[in-house]
Amino acid sequence: xxxxxxxxxxxxxxxxSSVVVASANAADMSVTExxxxxxxxxxxxxxxxxxxxxxxxxxxxxxRELEALRENAALADVDRQAALIEMNLQYERMVEDPTLDITxxxxxxxxxxxxxxxxxxxxxxxxxxxxxxxRAVEQLQVSKHSLLNTLESxxxxxNSARIDRLYAExxxxxxxxxSHNVVCDRDETIxxxxxxxxxxxxxxxxKRFLDELYDSLSDKVEAERRRSSSxxxxxxxxxxxxxxxxxxxxxxxxxxxxxxxxNLKRNEGCQLLGLDKRYCVGAKNKAQDVAELVTxxxxxxxxxxxVMHELTVRSNVYDDEVFIDGVSYGSTRxxxxxxxxxxxIEVVKRGFEPYxxxxxLNETRTLRVDLERAKHTFAKGERIxxxxxxxxPGPELVVIPAGTFRMGxxxxxxxxxxxxxxxxxxxxxxxMSEFEVTVGDFEKFVEATSYVTEAxxxxxxxxxxxxxxxxxxxxNWRAPGFVQTEKSPVVCVSVNDAQAYVDWLSEASTHRxxxxxxxxxxxxxxxxxxxxxxxxxxxxxxxxxxxxxGSQWSNVSTAPVGAFERNDYGLYDTVGNVWExxxxxxxxxxxxxxxxxxxxxxxxxxVSTRMEIDPEFRSNYIGFRVLREQ
Numbered sequence: 001x002x003x004x005x006x007x008x009x010x011x012x013x014x015x016x017s018s019v020v021v022a023s024a025n026a027a028d029m030s031v032t033e034x035x036x037x038x039x040x041x042x043x044x045x046x047x048x049x050x051x052x053x054x055x056x057x058x059x060x061x062x063x064r065e066l067e068a069l070r071e072n073a074a075l076a077d078v079d080r081q082a083a084l085i086e087m088n089l090q091y092e093r094m095v096e097d098p099t100l101d102i103t104x105x106x107x108x109x110x111x112x113x114x115x116x117x118x119x120x121x122x123x124x125x126x127x128x129x130x131x132x133x134x135r136a137v138e139q140l141q142v143s144k145h146s147l148l149n150t151l152e153s154x155x156x157x158x159n160s161a162r163i164d165r166l167y168a169e170x171x172x173x174x175x176x177x178x179s180h181n182v183v184c185d186r187d188e189t190i191x192x193x194x195x196x197x198x199x200x201x202x203x204x205x206x207k208r209f210l211d212e213l214y215d216s217l218s219d220k221v222e223a224e225r226r227r228s229s230s231x232x233x234x235x236x237x238x239x240x241x242x243x244x245x246x247x248x249x250x251x252x253x254x255x256x257x258x259x260x261x262x263n264l265k266r267n268e269g270c271q272l273l274g275l276d277k278r279y280c281v282g283a284k285n286k287a288q289d290v291a292e293l294v295t296x297x298x299x300x301x302x303x304x305x306x307v308m309h310e311l312t313v314r315s316n317v318y319d320d321e322v323f324i325d326g327v328s329y330g331s332t333r334x335x336x337x338x339x340x341x342x343x344x345i346e347v348v349k350r351g352f353e354p355y356x357x358x359x360x361l362n363e364t365r366t367l368r369v370d371l372e373r374a375k376h377t378f379a380k381g382e383r384i385x386x387x388x389x390x391x392x393p394g395p396e397l398v399v400i401p402a403g404t405f406r407m408g409x410x411x412x413x414x415x416x417x418x419x420x421x422x423x424x425x426x427x428x429x430x431x432m433s434e435f436e437v438t439v440g441d442f443e444k445f446v447e448a449t450s451y452v453t454e455a456x457x458x459x460x461x462x463x464x465x466x467x468x469x470x471x472x473x474x475x476n477w478r479a480p481g482f483v484q485t486e487k488s489p490v491v492c493v494s495v496n497d498a499q500a501y502v503d504w505l506s507e508a509s510t511h512r513x514x515x516x517x518x519x520x521x522x523x524x525x526x527x528x529x530x531x532x533x534x535x536x537x538x539x540x541x542x543x544x545x546x547x548x549x550g551s552q553w554s555n556v557s558t559a560p561v562g563a564f565e566r567n568d569y570g571l572y573d574t575v576g577n578v579w580e581x582x583x584x585x586x587x588x589x590x591x592x593x594x595x596x597x598x599x600x601x602x603x604x605x606x607v608s609t610r611m612e613i614d615p616e617f618r619s620n621y622i623g624f625r626v627l628r629e630q
Contacts, residue, residue, distance in 0.1 A: 034161050038155060041151045059130065059134055065126055066123065079116075087106055152547075155603070159276075165218055166219060166223070169213075172261075173259060174209060174212070178255070179254070180254055181197075201255075226273075234263060236259075239256055239257070241256055268280075276539060278539070278550040311343075312333070314332050314367070314369065320347055320371065323344075323348070342360050345358070382399040383399075384431055386509040395435070395505070398431065398571060400569055405423070405424055406423055406530060407423070408420060408422060410530045413603075414606060415610075417612070418609065430628065430630060431628035433626045434571055438488060438489060439487070445500075445504050455477065456477075460476060461475035461620055462617065462618065475620065481620050491620045491621065494617065494618040502514050505628075513626050514629070516627040517582060522594065524571055533575050533606065544577070545558065545563065545576045546600060546602050549605075551564075554598065558577055559598065573595075575596060575607075576595065593622055600621065
């Protein structure tokens with residue numbers, strides 16, 4: 001236990017120092033400082049992972065030793081019984097023959113009893129040692145996951161800091177002195193030749209300055225790779241002719257001092273470095289983005305034709321599709337010239353209610369469309385719902401079809417426990433709750449059964465603070481530490497609590513409900529894809545509720561279930577919001593959480609990420625969803 005205590009103390013110090021860094025604003029730390037912290041935290045994590053594996057190996061060895069002692073105790077008990085029988089036989093003979101010496105068999109019986117007792121005592125000691133080791137390993141597992149989240153948080157800060165650095169390095173001013181020589185055309189006036197020479201000199205200075213900007217960037221390799229597709233540019237602020245002259249051959253020589261300014265919008269910085277847009281679309285940039293959009297609209301000029309007018313269509317979502325008179329014109333923001341008169345406008349996007357309107361176009365017009373999320377739209381999967389005893393509606397389910405898929409770290413960016421990638425066959429379809437089990441759902445169960453959760457019985461519920469899981473006795477599913485509604489996913493529940501809920505569902509519905517296996521969970525969450533998230537390999541912005549994912553709930557609390565778009569099998573919140581309990585034959589304790597959470601980094605919300613947790617653990621970032629067999 002001393003080794004565990006020392007290790008836990010070392011980890012606590014590491015986590016504490018790492019979290020201080022992770023919680024700092026990117027503006028307070030340079031890219032180099034964050035990279036150094038990442039390297040140190042990664043080293044700590046790697047060493048800690050090795051130590052944890054060693055402790056798990058010790059726990060397994062103790063279990064084997066315990067089993068060996070139990071086997072030896074069983075054999076010793078057989079010896080004790082045999083010695084007792086022999087002593088009783090000799091005692092009966094001694095009754096007939098008092099001169100018979102039975103000291104030897106008595107001693108043998110005494111030795112057998114003592115040997116059996118020693119083994120029983122050894123079993124008790126070994127069992128206690130094993131249980132203590134298991135408890136220590138459980139705490140180390142939780143701390144390991146916390147350290148991993150700290151590491152991923154630092155990586156989030158690093159990307160934000162890289163964008164800040166790029167923005168500062170590119171958007172700077174400088175003066176460039178250039179010389180240029182032009183040959184005046186025969187029919188060109190002197191003034192025109194001079195103006196042409198000065199304009200070419202300014203273009204030359206701009207090109208030189210732009211090259212210097214790219215060459216001086218700290219991330220110049222990444223930036224140069226995407227330079228051709230970037231909208232970054234330079235602006236001439238001031239120019240001054242420092243020397244000029246005409247040669248006898250009609251050549252004009254000019255020397256100019258040109259003051260220039262680099263111009264790179266923050267959202268274009270992400271594109272230049274190949275980073276997700278969420279690192280560039282923050283609260284501090286929204287006003288700038290709106291101002292730019294207004295400027296673009298105000299300067300748009302319609303073609304001056306008597307029977308043609310310009311229509312601009314905007315919507316509140318990305319990747320929508322605009323149909324005008326039944327013809328698709330692509331996605332918004334859309335500008336198009338149309339004949340005057342009536343036109344049927346339709347804007348659609350999967351997961352939203354379609355927008356339809358007939359307009360009479362008799363002038364330049366901007367149409368602003370606000371699409372509303374559809375409440376009951378499915379691309380795939382039948383929707384079913386059982387009515388429980390007492391006319392209580394059961395969870396809303398989506399039928400997941402049978403099929404085959406590749407499970408694990410397909411793209412090679414995951415953790416060691418996500419490998420190897422394996423092909424899994426699911427022979428039967430099943431129903432999966434389209435939402436995580438909500439507070440309202442769980443409350444119906446508690447009211448019907450008077451069930452008391454493990455968090456309410458003892459120790460409370462854990463929450464994530466300063467890089468580790470902290471227990472709070474007053475926290476439970478009713479009070480997890482943040483405001484929730486009946487539509488919030490229930491948290492602070494252990495596997496046993498979740499199992500009690502599905503057992504109640506099974507009894508109340510006469511159908512078999514249970515927790516999904518992690519194979520069934522990943523198959524349903526992938527929804528036929530092989531990317532890290534069901535929509536692609538990048539987490540994007542405001543696609544899910546996870547740490548640094550750009551939603552209003554990120555790193556704050558859980559979101560109401562169904563706040564984001566469902567996957568292609570019809571399931572909501574398989575990415576982020578709360579980790580979800582599943583069962584697994586691979587896990588030593590049989591319990592694994594999947595899917596990420598509101599306060600864990602996006603990389604840990606990938607579809608193949610798996611974390612083995614003790615079944616009795618509960619926290620305000622772990623919930624569950626249910627499966628119904630056919």
